[in-house]
Amino acid sequence: MAxxxxxxxxxxxxxxxxxxxxxxxxxxxSVAVIPDGRLGWRAVIETRARRRMTPRAQRRFEAIQKALQEAYTLSAD
Structure with a gap:
């Protein structure tokens, strides 16, 4: 699938x-999506905010990112 x-x-x-x-x-x-040479793109959260996230929220963030990486590619806007 493309x-x-x-x-x-x-x-x-x-x-x-x-x-x-x-x-x-x-x-x-704050969430930012940045290009990544290996993955195509990745989402990052500022360090202070990531430390305040619950383990459940961090796992959910990673799961969402992985699912979206399989479906979307970053356009060169």
Whole structure:
């Protein structure tokens, strides 16, 4: 199956919305999607916010990222 091309802004919103739906997203957390040579792209959260995330929220974040990496590729906007 071909991956859909989306911008990093779109991917960021998808991740944030999925985390909000699960109730795992804390207010004020910044997410950024950046290019990655090995994975194509990856999502990062600022260090302070990541430390405040529960283990369950961190696992959910990683699961969302992995699922989206299988479906989407980063466009060269």
């Amino acid at each position: 991956k859909k091309r989306v911008s990093n802004v779109e991917l960021t919103w998808i991740i944030v919305e999925q985390m909000k739906e699960d109730g795992n997203f804390q207010k004020g957390v």
